[in-house]
Amino acid sequence: MMKIGLLGCGNIGHIIAGHATGFTITAVYDVVPERALEIARISGARAFGDFGSFINADIDIVVEAASVVAVWMHAQEVLSHHKNLIVMSVGALADPAFRDQIRKTALESGTKVYIPSGAIFGLDNLKIGRISKITRLLLRTTKSPASLGMAANERRLIFSGKANECIKAFPKNVNVSVAMSLAAGQDTDVELWVDPSVDRNVHELFIGGDFGEAHIRVTNLPSPKNQATSYLAALSILSLLEKMDDPIVVGT
Numbered sequence: 502m503m504k505i506g507l508l509g510c511g512n513i514g515h516i517i518a519g520h521a522t523g524f525t526i527t528a529v530y531d532v533v534p535e536r537a538l539e540i541a542r543i544s545g546a547r548a549f550g551d552f553g554s555f556i557n558a559d560i561d562i563v564v565e566a567a568s569v570v571a572v573w574m575h576a577q578e579v580l581s582h583h584k585n586l587i588v589m590s591v592g593a594l595a596d597p598a599f600r601d602q603i604r605k606t607a608l609e610s611g612t613k614v615y616i617p618s619g620a621i622f623g624l625d626n627l628k629i630g631r632i633s634k635i636t637r638l639l640l641r642t643t644k645s646p647a648s649l650g651m652a653a654n655e656r657r658l659i660f661s662g663k664a665n666e667c668i669k670a671f672p673k674n675v676n677v678s679v680a681m682s683l684a685a686g687q688d689t690d691v692e693l694w695v696d697p698s699v700d701r702n703v704h705e706l707f708i709g710g711d712f713g714e715a716h717i718r719v720t721n722l723p724s725p726k727n728q729a730t731s732y733l734a735a736l737s738i739l740s741l742l743e744k745m746d747d748p749i750v751v752g753t
Contacts, residue, residue, distance in 0.1 A: 509567025
């Protein structure tokens with residue numbers, strides 16, 4: 502059975518621990534020790550107080566469910582210890598230089614970096630479409646003022662540009678656009694809207710190319726115990742873990 506190490510023991514970590522079927526959680530680490538201890542009690546894993554001990558534990562794959570900063574700090578060390586890595590905070594890979602270094606380290610260590618589909622659908626189709634040519638790639642995201650930590654009395658556009666620019670202004674709100682960019686092999690155009698009439702995140706994907714056109718709209722419900730986390734994003738990690746050992750692979 503696949504042995505998982507959890508890097509980050511917040512809401513997503515709790516969801517993974519509560520649905521651990523087909524894999525076992527053997528090690529957990531968080532910068533807040535109490536969080537790691539709580540997940541350890543739920544899952545039967547061992548909680549570690551320092552990252553060095555955690556990464557040397559008996560684990561096959563590390564699931565990052567912490568932050569962009571955690572990826573920047575620990576991804577290379579995970580891979581150099583011959584552990585595969587699932588990255589939830591994919592915004593960390595928006596930096597081409599960092600992404601190239603991660604790719605190099607993974608190749609040298611014979612490891613893999615996996616990126617879940619997160620809060621959207623359609624990444625498989627983007628990977629297919631890029632083989633021919635993608636001529637339009639736009640993500641239009643609408644969020645409530647509270648989720649963006651700002652005040653707004655009406656719907657308005659607060660950012661329009663490329664995904665790699667959006668991360669500088671809104672580092673906690675661009676994981677979807679970076680995942681799209683990586684899948685499509687080109688930078689995504691991003692529109693970020695604030696709307697006081699919405700109470701959940703709405704992602705609209707507009708894709709066009711030699712294959713035709715697609716428009717995907719996803720309205721995300723938050724996780725039951727954390728309004729800041731998309732439930733679909735958390736579930737996408739579980740889907741990825743479940744299919745890793747399946748001999749029948751559906752989709753790209």
